[in-house]
Amino acid sequence: MELIMSKKYKTSLIISFLLMVIALILWAVQIHYGLILTNLSNLFSWGFYISGLAFFVGNAAGGLVLSASIYMLGLKELKAFARLGALSAFACVTGAMLIVLPDIGQPLRLLNLLLHPQFLSPLIWDVIVLNCYTLLTLTYFYILILPDLTGKLSFLAPKKISDPKAFSEKWARRLSPLALFSAASIHIVTAWIFSTQGSREWWFTAILAPDFLSVAVFAGTTVVLLASALLYGTGEEHTAAYKIMVKIILGALILHLFFMYNEIFIKSWYHAESALHVLKILFQDYLWLHLIEVIFPVVAVYLLFKESVLQSQKKLVATTILLLLGVFAHRYLLMPGAYNAVPLSFLPLGQQAIGPAWSYPIALGRSAANGDLFSAHWAYYPSLVEVGIFIGICAYVFFFIACVCKLLPVLTPTAAAAATTTTTTTTITKSAQ
Amino acid sequence: MRRGWVIDLEKCIGCRSCMVACKQHNAGPRGTWWNRVFTPGSSEHMIPSPQGKEYFLPVTCQHCKNAPCVRACPVDATYHQSDNSVLIDYDRCIGCRCCVTACPYGVRQFNWEDPEKIHAREEQSVPDYRYGYPREFYKDGRLVYMPVRYKGITEKCHFCVHYQEEGLDPACVRCCPGNARYVGDLDDPMSEVSRLIRDRDGFTLIPEKGTDPSCYYLPPKRKNSIEDGAEEGAENGANHE
Numbered sequence: 001m002e003l004i005m006s007k008k009y010k011t012s013l014i015i016s017f018l019l020m021v022i023a024l025i026l027w028a029v030q031i032h033y034g035l036i037l038t039n040l041s042n043l044f045s046w047g048f049y050i051s052g053l054a055f056f057v058g059n060a061a062g063g064l065v066l067s068a069s070i071y072m073l074g075l076k077e078l079k080a081f082a083r084l085g086a087l088s089a090f091a092c093v094t095g096a097m098l099i100v101l102p103d104i105g106q107p108l109r110l111l112n113l114l115l116h117p118q119f120l121s122p123l124i125w126d127v128i129v130l131n132c133y134t135l136l137t138l139t140y141f142y143i144l145i146l147p148d149l150t151g152k153l154s155f156l157a158p159k160k161i162s163d164p165k166a167f168s169e170k171w172a173r174r175l176s177p178l179a180l181f182s183a184a185s186i187h188i189v190t191a192w193i194f195s196t197q198g199s200r201e202w203w204f205t206a207i208l209a210p211d212f213l214s215v216a217v218f219a220g221t222t223v224v225l226l227a228s229a230l231l232y233g234t235g236e237e238h239t240a241a242y243k244i245m246v247k248i249i250l251g252a253l254i255l256h257l258f259f260m261y262n263e264i265f266i267k268s269w270y271h272a273e274s275a276l277h278v279l280k281i282l283f284q285d286y287l288w289l290h291l292i293e294v295i296f297p298v299v300a301v302y303l304l305f306k307e308s309v310l311q312s313q314k315k316l317v318a319t320t321i322l323l324l325l326g327v328f329a330h331r332y333l334l335m336p337g338a339y340n341a342v343p344l345s346f347l348p349l350g351q352q353a354i355g356p357a358w359s360y361p362i363a364l365g366r367s368a369a370n371g372d373l374f375s376a377h378w379a380y381y382p383s384l385v386e387v388g389i390f391i392g393i394c395a396y397v398f399f400f401i402a403c404v405c406k407l408l409p410v411l412t413p414t415a416a417a418a419a420t421t422t423t424t425t426t427t428i429t430k431s432a433q
Numbered sequence: 434m435r436r437g438w439v440i441d442l443e444k445c446i447g448c449r450s451c452m453v454a455c456k457q458h459n460a461g462p463r464g465t466w467w468n469r470v471f472t473p474g475s476s477e478h479m480i481p482s483p484q485g486k487e488y489f490l491p492v493t494c495q496h497c498k499n500a501p502c503v504r505a506c507p508v509d510a511t512y513h514q515s516d517n518s519v520l521i522d523y524d525r526c527i528g529c530r531c532c533v534t535a536c537p538y539g540v541r542q543f544n545w546e547d548p549e550k551i552h553a554r555e556e557q558s559v560p561d562y563r564y565g566y567p568r569e570f571y572k573d574g575r576l577v578y579m580p581v582r583y584k585g586i587t588e589k590c591h592f593c594v595h596y597q598e599e600g601l602d603p604a605c606v607r608c609c610p611g612n613a614r615y616v617g618d619l620d621d622p623m624s625e626v627s628r629l630i631r632d633r634d635g636f637t638l639i640p641e642k643g644t645d646p647s648c649y650y651l652p653p654k655r656k657n658s659i660e661d662g663a664e665e666g667a668e669n670g671a672n673h674e
C-alpha cells in the first residue's frame with residue numbers, strides 16, 4: 001500500500017504511459033501500412049490480437065467473482081476488494097475492446113457495426129455484451145465507492161441520497177445478480193465467436209464456452225489478486241481474503257484442466273484423422289507452449305498456497321504474473337490448432353484406401369519467408385508491432401487501475417474491513433482527500 | 434434460381450487457365466487468387482503423388498447455400514444475392530476477417546496492404562497499366578467489384594457478377610480450353626448443370642461441413658471404375674492403372 005506513494009509507483013506510471021504511447025504509434029503505423037505489418041496471412045487470419053481479446057475478456061471476470069462471492073456466498077472478507085474487482089473488470093473489458101481495434105482492417109468503418117448490424121454474427125453479440133458489461137461495471141464501481149465520495153470528491157456524489165452507505169450496500173446487492181449474468185455472458189459470447197466456427201475442428205466444440213467461463217474465473221481472480229498485492233500490499237490483515245481468492249483460483253483451474261483434457265481425450269479416443277491433426281499441432285509443434293499453459297498455472301497455484309508467498313509482495317506479484325503468463329499461453333494456443341489444420345482436407349479420389357488426407361493450399365495473400373504464395377501451413381509468430389500493441393494494452397490496464405486508485409477512494413476499506421484498518425491506510429485516505 | 438457451377442474433373446487438364454483468367458479479369462492483386470487449381474495428394478501441381486493418380490481440382494468460392502461466411506459477417510457486408518451467389522460489399526466490409534476464418538474452403542482473400550503500393554513496388558509493372566475489368570460495379574446499390582481494392586478488406590470470387598448483365602458466363606468458364614466448366618441453374622432440374630450432376634454422380638467438397646455448396650464436381654471416369662478389383666485396391670492402389 002505504501003507503493004501508491006512511492007517513487008516506484010511514479011516510475012511505473014511513467015513507464016506504462018510510455019508503453020501506451022508506443023502502442024498508439026505502432027497502431028498508427030499499422031493503419032498506414034496495413035495489416036501486412038502483422039505476421040498474419042490468409043491462412044492464419046487471426047493471431048495475437050484476437051488471443052489478446054480472449055485474454056482480456058477472461059481477465060475481466062474479477063469483478064463478477066468478487067461481487068458474487070460477497071453478496072451471494074456471503075464471503076465478507078472480500079468486501080474490501082470489491083471496488084478493486086469492479087475497477088479491474090472495467091479496465092480489462094475496455095482493454096479487450098481496445099485490442100480488437102488494431103485487428104480491424106478498416107477501423108474507420110467501425111460505425112458499420114452500429115449502422116448495419118447483422119444479428120446472426122457472434123461478433124455483433126460480443127460488441128453488445130462487452131459494451132453492456134463496460135457500462136455495468138462502471139455503474140457498479142460508482143455505487144461501491146459512493147459512500148466515500150466526500151470532501152473534494154463530493155461533487156461526484158448525487159445530492160439527493162441521504163444515506164449513501166445504505167444506498168450503496170442495497171444497490172450493490174441488488175445489482176450483483178445482474179453483474180453475474182452479464183459477466184458470464186461476455187465469456188460465453190466471446191467463446192461463441194470461436195466455437196460457432198464449424199470449419200475449425202479445434203474450436204467447434206460445446207466445451208469452449210464452459211471452458212472460457214472457468215478460465216475467466218481463475219484469470220479474473222488472479223488479476224484482482226495481483227492488483228491487491230501491488231496496491232494493498234501483503235499485510236497480515238489481507239491474508240484471509242487472499243486465501244479465499246487462492247481457493248477460488250484453484251477450483252476454477254481444476255475445472256479448466258478437466259474441460260481441456262476432457263476435450264483432448266475424446267478427440268484422441270475417437271482417433272479421427274482430422275482431430276489427430278489438431279492434436280498433433282498442440283502436442284508436437286507447440287508442446288513447449290502447451291507445457292507452459294499447464295505448468296505455469298499449476299505451479300503458481302501451488303506456490304500461492306504457501307504462507308511465505310502470500311506474505312511477500314514480491315513473491316506474490318511474481319507468482320500471479322506467472323499464472324497470467326500461463327493464461328496467455330492458453331489463449332495463444334487457440335490459434336495454431338484452428339488455422340494450421342486447413343478445413344479443406346480430404347482423401348484424394350482414388351486414394352481413399354491409402355490416405356493420408358491432403359490439405360488444399362491456400363493463397364496466402366503475401367509471400368511466405370520461403371517465397372511460397374500458396375501453402376497449407378503458416379508458421380505464425382507475432383510481429384514486433386503485434387507484440388508492442390499488446391504490451392501497450394497491458395500497460396493501459398495497469399495505468400488505468402493505478403491512476404484511478406490514486407484519484408478515487410478505491411483502496412479505502414469500509415465496513416467489514418474497517419476493523420483491520422492499519423495506520424498506513426489512514427495515511428492514504430488522508431492523502432487521497 | 435440458384436446459380437451454380439459444375440466442373441468436370443475428367444476434362445480438366447490442370448492448365449490453370451481459369452486461375453489466370455480469373456485474376457486477369459478481376460484485377461487480382463499480387464498474392465491474391467480467387468481461384469486455385471491443384472493436384473490433390475501432391476505438393477507440386479501436375480506432379481502426381483507417388484501413391485495416387487493424377488487429377489486436378491479447381492477450387493473457388495463454392496457460393497454455399499448455408500454459407501458460414503454470411504452468418505459470421507457482423508455488418509452484412511457478405512451477403513446472398515437473389516440467385517444465391519455470395520457477394521461482398523467492398524464499401525461495407527470492416528476487415529474483421531470473421532468470414533476468412535468461417536470459410537472452410539480457404540477462398541477468402543484479405544488485402545493485407547494497399548494493392549496500389551504493391552503495384553508501385555513491383556519491378557515488372559508498367560506504372561499506369563492495370564489489368565482487369567476497369568470499372569467499379571454496383572449491384573443493387575452495393576459495390577461488389579472494384580478494379581483497385583481498398584486495403585484492409587476481404588475479397589473473393591463474385592461469380593463474375595459484372596458480366597452477368599451482358600449475358601456472359603464467368604471468365605473461368607469462358608476461358609477453359611478443356612470446356613470443363615459449366616454454369617447454370619441448380620434449381621432447374623432440366624438445366625445442363627442439374628443433368629450433369631444427375632448423370633455423372635456430381636459431388637461437392639467436404640460435405641460434412643454442411644455448407645451446401647453450389648459448386649459440383651464430376652468425378653474423372655477412371656476413378657469411378659472398380660473393375661480392377663476392389664479387394665486388392667488397398668495394397669495395389671499405387672499402381673493399378
Ligand code: SF4
Binds near residue numbers: 493501535
Ligand atoms: S466457399 Fe467460403 S466464401 Fe464461398 S460461400 Fe462458401 S463459405 Fe462463403
Ligand code: SF4
Binds near residue numbers: 510525528586
Ligand atoms: S472481413 Fe468484411 S466481409 Fe468478412 S466478416 Fe468482416 S466485415 Fe464481413
